Amino acid sequence: xxxxxxxPSWVICKSGTSVKIECRSLDFQATTMFWYRxxxxxxxxxxxxxNEGSKATYEQGVEKDKFLINHASLTLSTLTVTSAHPExxxxxxxxxxxxxxxxxAFFGQGTRLTVV
Amino acid sequence: xxxxxxxxxxxxxxxxxxxxxxxxxxATGYPSLFWYVQYPGEGLQLLLKATKADDKGSNxxxxxTYRKETTSFHLEKGSVQVSDSxxxxxxxxxxxxxxxxxxxxxxxxIVHP
Numbered sequence: 001x002x003x004x005x006x007x008p009s010w011v012i013c014k015s016g017t018s019v020k021i022e023c024r025s026l027d028f029q030a031t032t033m034f035w036y037r038x039x040x041x042x043x044x045x046x047x048x049x050x051n052e053g054s055k056a057t058y059e060q061g062v063e064k065d066k067f068l069i070n071h072a073s074l075t076l077s078t079l080t081v082t083s084a085h086p087e088x089x090x091x092x093x094x095x096x097x098x099x100x101x102x103x104x105a106f107f108g109q110g111t112r113l114t115v116v
Numbered sequence: 117x118x119x120x121x122x123x124x125x126x127x128x129x130x131x132x133x134x135x136x137x138x139x140x141x142x143a144t145g146y147p148s149l150f151w152y153v154q155y156p157g158e159g160l161q162l163l164l165k166a167t168k169a170d171d172k173g174s175n176x177x178x179x180x181t182y183r184k185e186t187t188s189f190h191l192e193k194g195s196v197q198v199s200d201s202x203x204x205x206x207x208x209x210x211x212x213x214x215x216x217x218x219x220x221x222x223x224x225x226i227v228h229p
Contacts, residue, residue, distance in 0.1 A: 043221040093159050097215060105217055107159040
């Protein structure tokens with residue numbers, strides 16, 4: 001079946017540096033991808049919707065300049081956490097709809113970001 | 117707006133016990149309903165789904181029935197195993213023209229041998 005691959009699975013970085021997380025659809029084209037953030041023992045919080053060839057749509061309260069999203073091709077979306085701080089430490093998950101306009105989504109494995 | 121409410125966890129059971137995780141939702145129209153499972157340190161995997169009222173989704177011994185009259189989609193399994201220990205998320209999508217999933221807060225299940 002269709003697979004969404006997320007990389008890296010975990011990363012540790014120093015405060016003030018930037019970290020890029022990649023999300024790839026392996027055997028299907030994803031014109032739309034979703035980026036979520038998950039705090040410990042909590043649900044997934046939608047951060048933004050990534051659209052191939054156009055700007056991402058950010059949810060209210062999410063800083064666009066801090067969480068840069070680029071959807072450069074039909075199989076790749078990236079989330080860059082810029083000038084990371086310890087409070088950005090979290091589990092980030094991407095997902096893509098099975099096909100455009102359907103309700104089922106495939107999820108990446110998630111990325112554990114720790115900022116020290 | 118849309119919302120999904122799940123019972124709080126953790127749910128702690130002995131192996132072979134019966135499992136119920138309650139889920140209710142609020143949405144306009146006729147959304148699709150899902151249960152996702154998240155194992156430690158991993159992303160989410162689709163466990164089962166139902167797309168219309170009275171549909172029953174099932175997979176790996178888990179079942180859930182789409183009850184529109186009670187706006188519920190409770191997850192059940194007759195005999196849990198240690199390997200079922202994970203966090204379970206109830207979700208909906210396809211309400212009001214939006215295909216972005218709305219998730220419940222998740223329920224942690226711990227199964228002891």
